[in-house]
Amino acid sequence: MAGMTxxxxxxxxxxxxxPxxxxxPxxISSASGPLADxxxxxxxxxxxxxxxxxxxxxxxxxxxxxxMLQQTPVSRVLPVWEAxxxxxxxxxxxxxxxxxxxxxxxxxxxxxxxxxxxxQAATVxxxxxxxxxxxxxxxxxxxxGIGTYTARAVAAFAFRQRHPVVDVNVRRLFARAVEGRxxxxxxxxxxxxxxIAELLPPDTETAARASAAFxxxxxxxxVARAPRCAACPLLGRCAWVSAGSPPSAGPARRPQxxxxxxxxxxxxxxxxxxxxSPAVGQEILDQVWDDPVQRTRALAGLxxxxxxxxxxxxxxxxxx
DNA sequence: GAATCGTGGCG
DNA sequence: TCGCCAAGATT
Numbered sequence: 276m277a278g279m280t281x282x283x284x285x286x287x288x289x290x291x292x293x294p295x296x297x298x299x300p301x302x303i304s305s306a307s308g309p310l311a312d313x314x315x316x317x318x319x320x321x322x323x324x325x326x327x328x329x330x331x332x333x334x335x336x337x338x339x340x341x342x343m344l345q346q347t348p349v350s351r352v353l354p355v356w357e358a359x360x361x362x363x364x365x366x367x368x369x370x371x372x373x374x375x376x377x378x379x380x381x382x383x384x385x386x387x388x389x390x391x392x393x394x395q396a397a398t399v400x401x402x403x404x405x406x407x408x409x410x411x412x413x414x415x416x417x418x419x420g421i422g423t424y425t426a427r428a429v430a431a432f433a434f435r436q437r438h439p440v441v442d443v444n445v446r447r448l449f450a451r452a453v454e455g456r457x458x459x460x461x462x463x464x465x466x467x468x469x470x471i472a473e474l475l476p477p478d479t480e481t482a483a484r485a486s487a488a489f490x491x492x493x494x495x496x497x498v499a500r501a502p503r504c505a506a507c508p509l510l511g512r513c514a515w516v517s518a519g520s521p522p523s524a525g526p527a528r529r530p531q532x533x534x535x536x537x538x539x540x541x542x543x544x545x546x547x548x549x550x551x552s553p554a555v556g557q558e559i560l561d562q563v564w565d566d567p568v569q570r571t572r573a574l575a576g577l578x579x580x581x582x583x584x585x586x587x588x589x590x591x592x593x594x595x
Numbered sequence: 596g597a598a599t600c601g602t603g604g605c606g
Numbered sequence: 607t608c609g610c611c612a613a614g615a616t617t
Contacts (some may be wrong), residue, residue: 340613342613342614344612344613344614345614346600346602346611346614347601347602348602348603348604348613349613351603351604351612352613383601384602385600385602385603386602388600388615388616389614389615420616421615422614422615423614424615425613440613443613445613462596471598484612492611498613499612500605501606533602536599537600538600541600541601597617598608598616599615599616603611604610604611604612605608605609605611606610
């Protein structure tokens with residue numbers, strides 16, 4: 276049962292029968308078999324050819340992609356990822372440059388603290404792991420900016436280990452297909468993690484690919500807003516569909532908008548600093564926002580985060 | 596557990 | 607037009 280990975284024709288166990296019974300609450304679908312096979316078969320045909328999924332992609336390149344993809348669409352990551360790795364093909368290459376260069380190269384991906392932490396992570400990798408991305412989950416988790424999702428993603432996708440890789444796509448897919456609920460849980464319970472792990476095939480390489488396949492299905496078909504169930508390989512055994520596709524419990528209230536927030540001011544300030552080198556004067560920064568109180572608070576926040584440094588009275592720059 | 600932290604595309 | 611949404615981490 277190690278090599279059930281062949282791309283085409285996994286329809287053996289697919290059975291059009293679909294006994295229509297998986298609506299039971301604790302429906303822990305058999306064990307580690309059919310569901311993953313169905314998704315793997317779909318993935319082989321419909322999965323995107325993303326560059327970080329290609330063979331021979333380095334663990335560093337995969338880790339960079341995972342960090343960039345946090346809360347950021349693939350289409351926006353692609354060009355930045357290419358340029359980033361062209362410039363810094365290894366952690367040592369990045370660690371050798373000022374952190375500000377990482378922030379600048381980050382461009383408009385958003386959440387620029389990720390760039391700072393990636394630079395910090397590269398430094399740790401050089402100093403404590405001989406320049407190689409560590410393979411153990413605990414070592415990955417210890418890196419700045421690497422949380423539970425990203426650590427497992429790197430372990431699985433770069434080192435082909437068998438770990439449940441649970442992002443929002445997998446949470447949503449699991450909530451619907453297995454639990455019959457429209458919305459993913461806010462957080463992943465220990466038990467959900469175990470159950471998702473049990474869906475993975477035993478073979479580690481196949482398990483790693485299955486994790487990518489789950490995420491892909493959630494990203495392309497089992498999407499949040501208008502799921503394309505007609506194109507889903509799990510249509511015949513989806514608990515949510517079997518239950519009549521009950522609507523979501525309403526949108527989780529949005530904390531706040533973006534316009535007018537400190538976040539927007541920080542974004543504007545940093546945009547000026549990215550495009551200006553090496554430094555800019557106070558009067559330039561003063562033009563990005565009218566309210567001096569909020570502007571000052573935002574700049575102080577950026578400095579506090581280490582994204583900006585004051586190089587002289589009234590003169591600011593990206594960190595070195 | 597809730598709040599915070601960017602940005603841009605899309606229905 | 608505007609709210610929702612996109613491979614989370616940190617505090």
